[in-house]
Amino acid sequence: MIGAGVVGTGTAWHLAEQGHQVLIADPSLADPVPESSTGRDLNGTTASLGVLMGHAFRRSSGRAWRLRQRSMALWPGWIKRLNHPDTPLQLQTPLIQLVGSADEAARLRQLAASRPESGLQFVENDQLPRAKPDWPQPGYGSMRSEHDGRVDPLQLLKALRRALSRAGVDQLPIRIKHLERLSGERQGWQLHSQNGQAHKVESVVICTALGSQGLLQPLGHDRPMDAVLGQVLDLAIDRIPDDWASWPAVLTCAGINLIRHSGNRLWLGATLEPGETVDPSAIERMRSLEGLAPEWLQDAELIGQWHGLRARPRERPAPLLETLEPGLLLASGHYRNGVLLTPATAEWVEEQIDNATITSP
Template sequence: MIGAGAVGAGTAWHLARQGHTVTLIDPSLDAPIQRSNDLDQSLNGTTASLGVLMGNVFRRSSGRAWRLRQRSMELWPQWVERLNHPESPLQLHSSLIQLASDPVEAERMEALANQRHNLGLESFSSVSTESHPVPWPNPGHGGLLSKHDGRIDPLALQRALRRSLKAEKVGLLPARVTKLHRTSIGGENRWHLELGTDRTIDCAVVVLCAALASALLLQPLGHDYPMEAVLGQVLDLQVSAPSKAWDHWPAVLVCNGVNLIRHGNNRLWLGATLEQGEEPSTEEPAIMRRLDGLAPHWLQQAEVIDQWHGLRARPSGQPAPLLEVLEPGLILASGHYRNGVLLAPATADWVGQQISVFIGL
């Protein structure tokens, strides 16, 4: 396994539970699981993310993207139950509210709620009612409540996975893979990995979950899967909101594509993945805080306690994620863009199926 974000670590854990011998390779494996205070440093996708799970509110009702989301939403409760431990507690936080940006979107949300009432979706109007209280001073055009979507803390997830990987005897190798190529050992085809530590590894199967680095490793093999960096920023805000502002606050509130997540007393994370390239815009945080004119006064006046940014890998010219068997024993499971945490269980499940086919189980 190459890459130890939510997808890579989760897949390694899943494969080990299936009885496979697994080694997880990533230079970050010897570093503490935390967010850096260095504002000039980009975090990896999982560490930078807010862990939002938007599976049931996805607009399409068919196709691979929908099936992956539904499979993950089915598997996440099982994953949390197995990963949760007193040393690394883990839980799902529900629910999620999306505010409509205009009347047309409100109509679409209402139609979606009618189609997916069995998945816990309900629409609400611009007026807060006893049955649909809205934790927002100006719900505008109404919106959508998803009872089973929400979030999982990505740092808690990584800690739980790290503990469980060790419990499953997964090899954890803090190194960078610089090259891979096919070789033959005793007449058997193997993959030869060269590491930045001058060490080499030979294995039967390679699973690439290394985001932007995946494309660089594949190019010398003749596999062209370009990905572009998309940057997201998060502000950690200390707010002086009226106490009633927190009434009925969901795990995630989404307004104009920006996620607002309460944590602690009068603390709020506000973030979105919005920018092309690898350098954060100095103007974007102020734009996010305005929420296109819907932000209440107490949010605009909030004090910034901390902030960070991270990069997501978005496939160029192809839908995310990239799930492909490129050659016998070479599996690409990368480019999840904004849905790495959400799709980690479904991706691990898919990889496990491909390996079972490869080894003839």
């Protein structure tokens, strides 16, 4: 396993649980999981807010829909097995999406009516709860998703690291520089690290997001990905009446996530910008919720901010789940949904490895 974000560590843990002998390599394994995201050298996991939006998804068929549905079915079991006093973990629900137009409202009404078993409910604008502090008011109602929400990505990564250790997974804090195919009696793969070490394995799973192309291209596989910048602002609210009454775990407005935490604090985050350079105007638009921010939000004090890069596949749908050749698997490019899709990704990897074992002569 190359890459130790949530997708890589989650997949390594799942494989170990199924009886596979697993090695995971990533320089980040040399350091403990950070306590907070602010001021760190962040990757897709440590910069994430961990939003799980699997049920309130507008499609009802196709691979993206199936992956979301499968992950949401698996998440409760994952959290139950990973939860521990040293690494407490819970699925925080619900998620409420504020609706920005009449057309969107019509689509979401139809969606909620077609999936009552999924915990979706459309709430008309005049029936919205009296929240304190007050929600932004686009004016077209909201979609409540009872089973969507978030999981704390840093707590999740801590829990997975602990589970890897208990499962006997070999965790190597090294950077893999290149891969070598082995042939004849030595079939399999050789992992060559930056410090000159070599490790022989039967199968390789690449979960390195933007670093994937550098490992694949020398082997003749072209899977380019573009960097997209995710931004988070950490805001302190002057007064919080009634302890965030009627606020969900995740509130979304204009494509921006609002997540309350730590008493009077609020995270404001979205994946907004292509490239790796922060655009101050994009941050300002996010802070204003595209002109919908209530006065209390406009007056909030900026305590901190951070950003991280997401990997979006070029000219291919996210994520990239492919068996590129025998023993070489790519499970990367999840874009905005790495945390959400980790359980389904891990299950897919296990199926590919098990099927290859069954069909091998």
